[in-house]
Amino acid sequence: MDAKNYVEKVLEDVKRRNPGEVEFYNAVNEVLHTLIPVLEKRPELIEAAILDRIVEPERLISFRVPWMDDAGNIQINRGFRVQFNGALGPYKGGIRFHPTVSQSIVKFLGFEQIFKNSLTGLPMGGGKGGSDFDPKGKSDAEIMRFCQAFMSELYKHIGPDVDVPAGDIGVGGREIGFMYGMYRKLSNSSSQGVLTGKPLTFGGSLGRTPATGYGLLYFANEMLKDKGTTFEGKTVVVSGSGNVAIYAIEKAQQFGAKVVTCSDSGGYIYDEEGIDLAVVKQLKEVEARRIKDYLEFRPKAKYVEGSTNVWEVKCDVALPCATQNEIDKASADLLIKNGVQFVAEGANMPTTLDAIAAFQNAGIYFGPAKACNAGGVATSGLEMTQNSMRLSWTFEEVDDKLKGIMQNIFAASKAAAKEIGDEDNLLAGANIAGFLKVSDAMMKQGLI
Numbered sequence: 001m002d003a004k005n006y007v008e009k010v011l012e013d014v015k016r017r018n019p020g021e022v023e024f025y026n027a028v029n030e031v032l033h034t035l036i037p038v039l040e041k042r043p044e045l046i047e048a049a050i051l052d053r054i055v056e057p058e059r060l061i062s063f064r065v066p067w068m069d070d071a072g073n074i075q076i077n078r079g080f081r082v083q084f085n086g087a088l089g090p091y092k093g094g095i096r097f098h099p100t101v102s103q104s105i106v107k108f109l110g111f112e113q114i115f116k117n118s119l120t121g122l123p124m125g126g127g128k129g130g131s132d133f134d135p136k137g138k139s140d141a142e143i144m145r146f147c148q149a150f151m152s153e154l155y156k157h158i159g160p161d162v163d164v165p166a167g168d169i170g171v172g173g174r175e176i177g178f179m180y181g182m183y184r185k186l187s188n189s190s191s192q193g194v195l196t197g198k199p200l201t202f203g204g205s206l207g208r209t210p211a212t213g214y215g216l217l218y219f220a221n222e223m224l225k226d227k228g229t230t231f232e233g234k235t236v237v238v239s240g241s242g243n244v245a246i247y248a249i250e251k252a253q254q255f256g257a258k259v260v261t262c263s264d265s266g267g268y269i270y271d272e273e274g275i276d277l278a279v280v281k282q283l284k285e286v287e288a289r290r291i292k293d294y295l296e297f298r299p300k301a302k303y304v305e306g307s308t309n310v311w312e313v314k315c316d317v318a319l320p321c322a323t324q325n326e327i328d329k330a331s332a333d334l335l336i337k338n339g340v341q342f343v344a345e346g347a348n349m350p351t352t353l354d355a356i357a358a359f360q361n362a363g364i365y366f367g368p369a370k371a372c373n374a375g376g377v378a379t380s381g382l383e384m385t386q387n388s389m390r391l392s393w394t395f396e397e398v399d400d401k402l403k404g405i406m407q408n409i410f411a412a413s414k415a416a417a418k419e420i421g422d423e424d425n426l427l428a429g430a431n432i433a434g435f436l437k438v439s440d441a442m443m444k445q446g447l448i
């Protein structure tokens, strides 16, 4: 069977075997089509049914999470952990707490994580987890009780050399701390390397909190340098106002850019003078308030209620840092009409396939999530290294390693793109570079 027909066959199987899992199918579809040039050169991979194997998780765990709210009412949520591919090392990937979490969401995130983790060059397989628990509006005590209930099942399936969860949407240092405490109690083990994103007093790594946002800018800076320009004086739009968005804004401002938007699920702010990051940090990291309250401190700014479409604001660089499918074809056309030159994905799968095609057809330099936002998991890998050595590096040591990793990911993605004669197609380049290492390991480890 030739490469193109093989990819179509596997995609048909994925659709049949995973009915209704739209997000998962889209993630697989995006990757597999870019691998056709590799399979044409490596027919032995088709013979080995490598794609049939890589699209099927090694293990998927779904479990009941019962807990009691502050009013004494019993609540039931569903938890997941997908241990997608362990060929390169222990399963590694975040935990997402959001009402939209489903098997399909967790599988799309876990599938992306396989190639993202491969690109970091660190020994980490791909995994992901989460729950349909909504942390918004919950008390600290309710968050703690949920995290304890969630970990009371998950602990059976994880370990520093087995599966190492971390944060994602709705899961930050506070939640990781509660889950680590419960893991320690139930497993009678203080293996700090079992979770990353931990608070600093028990094995957390300096540099992990800003890592995803900083890493995004380190990668995007390579994209701008590749086109002979810099962030100095550029107008940047950012979506989201959580961990990734906040530190993407911080590094963009340090690079001399003017960031004019950020958002949450209630709407977005536009600050023509440039986002006041201290205000956003106070609102989001300290007081857990809504982004609309930004106007209390910056009355000249504009708040657009009920819309997260920051893409309608004219910019040079767009950095989606909220969630999946936030840039659709219409938003992409708007960005292109308004003169965007660079798009770099901080969130996971924030751009729909037709929007990506629109950017590429218009010659917009597009940076894919699995390459751009790998700084978070890379720094998690560095946290695991420090935990293994029972040592702690300085912020500068970690940040220097992060910068080097992001530059290597750009170089590997660019080289793989050049190899297929499409040197600006970083999406194909990142997929190919990530896939080659995983497929090599899978072939050498036998049919398991």
Ligand SMILES: NC(=O)C1=CN([C@@H]2O[C@H](COP(=O)(O)OP(=O)(O)OC[C@H]3O[C@@H](n4cnc5c(N)ncnc54)[C@H](OP(=O)(O)O)[C@@H]3O)[C@@H](O)[C@H]2O)C=CC1
Residues within 6 Å of the ligand: 094, 167, 168, 169, 170, 171, 212, 240, 241, 242, 243, 244, 245, 263, 264, 265, 266, 308, 321, 322, 323, 324, 346, 347, 348, 373, 374, 376, 377
């Ligand atoms: N944390 C990490 O280490 C990494 C995260 N990522 C990805 O980056 C993205 C953001 O994650 P992170 O910053 O950690 O998460 P946070 O929970 O810290 O922030 C998420 C932000 O996105 C907004 N948001 C979430 N869901 C939606 C939605 N459905 N519609 C509109 N806005 C939404 C939230 O608004 P609100 O508060 O109103 O919900 C919030 O502003 C995700 O795609 C995540 O998978 C990628 C790599 C690493």
Ligand SMILES: N=C(CCC(=O)O)C(=O)O
Residues within 6 Å of the ligand: 092, 093, 094, 095, 116, 164, 165, 166, 167, 168, 196, 348, 373, 374, 376, 377, 378, 380
């Ligand atoms: N949520 C993350 C970070 C995962 C991790 O640090 O293990 C991601 O890479 O999407």
